[in-house]
Amino acid sequence: MGKYVELTPANFEEVTKEGVSMVDFWAPWCGPCRMIAPVIEELAADFEGKANICKVNTDEEQDLAVKYGIRSIPTILFMKNGEVVDQMVGASSKQAFTDKINSLL
Numbered sequence: 001m002g003k004y005v006e007l008t009p010a011n012f013e014e015v016t017k018e019g020v021s022m023v024d025f026w027a028p029w030c031g032p033c034r035m036i037a038p039v040i041e042e043l044a045a046d047f048e049g050k051a052n053i054c055k056v057n058t059d060e061e062q063d064l065a066v067k068y069g070i071r072s073i074p075t076i077l078f079m080k081n082g083e084v085v086d087q088m089v090g091a092s093s094k095q096a097f098t099d100k101i102n103s104l105l
Contacts, residue, residue: 002044002045002046002047002048002049002053003041003044004024004040004041004043004044004053004054004055005052005053005054005055006054006055006056006057007023007054007055007056007061007064008060008061008064009061009063009064012056012064013082015052015054016052016054016079016082017081017082018081018082019051019052019080019081020050020051020052020078020079020080020101020104020105021051021052021053021054021077021078021079021080022043022047022051022052022053022054022076022077022078022079022097022100022101023054023055023056023076023077023078023079024036024040024053024054024055024056024074024075024076025055025056025058025064025065025068025070025073025074025075025076025077026055026056026057026058026073026074027057027058027059027073028057028059029059030073030074032073032074032090032091033073033074033091035091036074036091036092039093039094039097040053040055042094043094043097043098043101046098047101050105051101051104051105058070058073068084072089072090074089074090074091075087075088075089076088076089076092076097078100078101078104080104085104086100086104088100
């Protein structure tokens with residue numbers, strides 16, 4: 001079973017520089033973030049070996065949130081080869097995330 005990757009400033013560039021990455025900026029106190037957490041875990045399993053499914057705890061990694069202009073959470077960035085190509089703000093359906101990832105693969 002795939003597991004999402006916890007991103008920090010130390011590993012962010014390394015993980016996202018190649019291929020497709022979905023990065024969920026979240027916080028433990030955020031209701032909608034907790035609501036989509038099981039979906040993120042399912043996506044990590046579904047896309048294992050095809051795309052990086054990642055999470056950034058904005059409470060712990062404020063520098064990354066600032067660097068990527070995160071103003072509200074959850075914000076999900078979609079990256080391809082290290083570049084942000086799209087983003088979604090707020091909770092969304094598993095299908096919406098799946099469609100977006102598939103469109104980048």
